[in-house]
Amino acid sequence: DTAVSQTPKYLVTQMGNDKSIKCEQNLGHDTMYWYKQDSKKFLKIMFSYNNKELIINETVPNRFSPKSPDKAHLNLHINSLELGDSAVYFCASSVQGNNSPLHFGNGTRLTVT
Amino acid sequence: SQQGEEDPQALSIQEGENATMNCSYKTSINNLQWYRQNSGRGLVHLILIRSNEREKHSGRLRVTLDTSKKSSSLLITASRAADTASYFCATDSSNTGKLIFGQGTTLQVKP
Numbered sequence: 001d002t003a004v005s006q007t008p009k010y011l012v013t014q015m016g017n018d019k020s021i022k023c024e025q026n027l028g029h030d031t032m033y034w035y036k037q038d039s040k041k042f043l044k045i046m047f048s049y050n051n052k053e054l055i056i057n058e059t060v061p062n063r064f065s066p067k068s069p070d071k072a073h074l075n076l077h078i079n080s081l082e083l084g085d086s087a088v089y090f091c092a093s094s095v096q097g098n099n100s101p102l103h104f105g106n107g108t109r110l111t112v113t
Numbered sequence: 114s115q116q117g118e119e120d121p122q123a124l125s126i127q128e129g130e131n132a133t134m135n136c137s138y139k140t141s142i143n144n145l146q147w148y149r150q151n152s153g154r155g156l157v158h159l160i161l162i163r164s165n166e167r168e169k170h171s172g173r174l175r176v177t178l179d180t181s182k183k184s185s186s187l188l189i190t191a192s193r194a195a196d197t198a199s200y201f202c203a204t205d206s207s208n209t210g211k212l213i214f215g216q217g218t219t220l221q222v223k224p
Contacts (some may be wrong), residue, residue, distance in 0.1 A: 004155070016199050031210055033210075034167055035214075036148075040216070041150075041199060041216065041217050042214070042216055042217075043156075043201065044214070045211055045212065045213075048210065048211060056211050076210060079114075085157040088155070090155055092155075092156075098165060098211070099143065099205070100210055101146060101158035101161055101211060102146075102156070102158060103158070104148075104155030104156045104157070105155050106153075106154050106155045107153075107155055112147070
């Protein structure tokens with residue numbers, strides 16, 4: 001009964017490949033996010049969707065394309081993977097509006113070789 | 114740009130001692146939140162303090178907010194080995210729910 005689940009947990013792939021990370025939340029939240037955490041644990045927002053509509057796009061290369069088929073799912077597709085894409089990617093969700101804490105998944109560790 | 118900066122970056126204490134972590138930020142905020150991250154896991158929300166609040170408690174956690182100094186502190190009292198984790202502050206400055214995270218404080222509690 002995991003609240004925010006993302007798959008896979010680990011992803012090892014070669015440069016130039018295309019990969020996807022899936023995220024699902026069963027909390028009934030309207031808003032979902034993708035965050036990237038680098039090797040120094042610095043966490044930065046990438047995208048946010050509210051009811052399937054993109055509301056935040058933080059200057060992320062267009063090789064990254066989020067897709068939200070419904071408000072419970074937010075997937076992340078990455079084209080032409082680069083070494084610098086190696087990081088831990090976290091999906092999160094929240095109730096719409098201010099003063100709403102985020103609920104995070106357990107992360108996907110992406111390693112590009 | 115990074116909004117929050119946390120101090121110290123790393124903290125090591127004995128079980129039973131108190132742990133204090135500080136967070137400073139740059140712009141005005143709607144609220145400030147603290148999260149815990151255990152190794153290999155996602156972040157877990159601890160406390161949210163609104164910009165018009167000065168102090169908040171939750172169990173062994175006490176958070177203060179000084180908007181005039183643009184700073185917050187997280188105090189964990191009577192620490193336990195299970196409190197070993199990284200702690201992050203995050204600020205919400207917009208109406209979109211976008212959180213800006215600090216760099217985190219790594220806390221080690223020795224049994």
